[in-house]
Amino acid sequence: MPFQGQKSHEFFKRAQQVIPLGVNSNFRYNGDYGTPVVADAKDGYLYDFDGKRYIDYRLGWGPIILGHADPFVNGRVKEAIDHGISFAATQEYEVRVAERIVEMVPDIEMVRLSNTGSECTMHAIRLARGYTGRDLILKFEGCYHGAHDYVLWSTASGKIDEVGDRQHPRAYKQSLGIPEVMRSLVQLCPWNDVEVLGEMLQENGEQIAAVIVEPILGNGNGLLPQPGYLEFLREQCDQYGIVLIFDEVKTGFRIAAGGAREHFGVRPDITTYAKALGNGYPVAAIGGKKDIMMTFGPGKVFQGGTYTGNVVSTAAADATLEFMQSGKVFPQIEKVGTMLMQGIDEILNRFGIPHVINGVPAMFGVCLTETQPKDWRDLCQMCDWDTLEKIHLYMLEKYGIFPEPDGFEPYFLCSDHTVEDAAVTLQAFEEGVKHAIS
């Protein structure tokens, strides 16, 4: 459904002349009239080229945690850049960021920084392979861990009819250009399924270097792990000598200062961060215990990059984490997110629409279903995504309320969202429901 105004559409046509499909990520393309364009952003709002304001619940798909153009973060960056930005040498801000992560996240002793979540999951998997001397990794269906060939298998946009049965999942290749031989290095498993995982590990647990998991399905409606599931992963990885990697690119510094490690009280061996770590600046991190992290080094496991630990990104992360440490961020997100979750639940109940609300206030999903889905397979098969998309598109077009229309992607909250924003959003949601069922 089109929602670009005249000037926004003209701008997008210009972009399409020189950028394939007018976007710098396949995920961003949503048709010639339905792809968002942004002219300006501040706090919890976006503005398009026609001057229309949107309450932004996409927040760049998660990174914006303090609001757009945050003055504290931008102030730190402005202060820093006058002293140079890129040295191929250790500088103050990267040390501060590592120190803050070690302080804020339970059981992280050392940190290496890079620029994107994809780089971090790639380095984390290599670290696990180097540490264990094993090649195979196990990943879960519906989990997205970035753009590289190790992990671009059976993510949330995979095809349900091409993944085999639950006991014998087949890895769905998410892109042309991934060498077929990579398939032999990754084993797929349904998420949240203790039985299937237990059987798989019993069969070949001793060949697996790493189990990589999103502790909350960040690209799957914010589905939560069932009680005891993450503990089971920890126990099984210990039993077979497997490195457990939590990919906290979406949950880290978003669902709590200490992310999923703190929220669920389970400690993986390595954790990857990006997104909220820098409030939108390109910065990412791998953290873990000293013994495993010290496997990085010349002659051991390679990690690096020209821009890793650069001043711009690390100054932004330094300020973002400092602000979080002040304790002001999470209570506001909790308050507004809870108001939205409860309000949407109440509206859907009132209209007699079966549903569940998944996730936590900082990232939650709405799912129209009779039964609680437990994994990506259930999400694909049980839920009425078309009606939800109709509701979201109506909110977008008529009210400038911008959750991702595709309900697989959760609503994201930032500390600049207000109770007034939530009240307007709920009103729009209700109107959206009326429109969708009329």
Ligand SMILES: Cc1ncc(COP(=O)(O)O)c(C=O)c1O
């Ligand atoms: C859980 C998770 N891991 C990794 C990535 C990849 O991060 P990036 O897009 O910064 O490369 C993403 C991106 O959305 C993600 O959601």
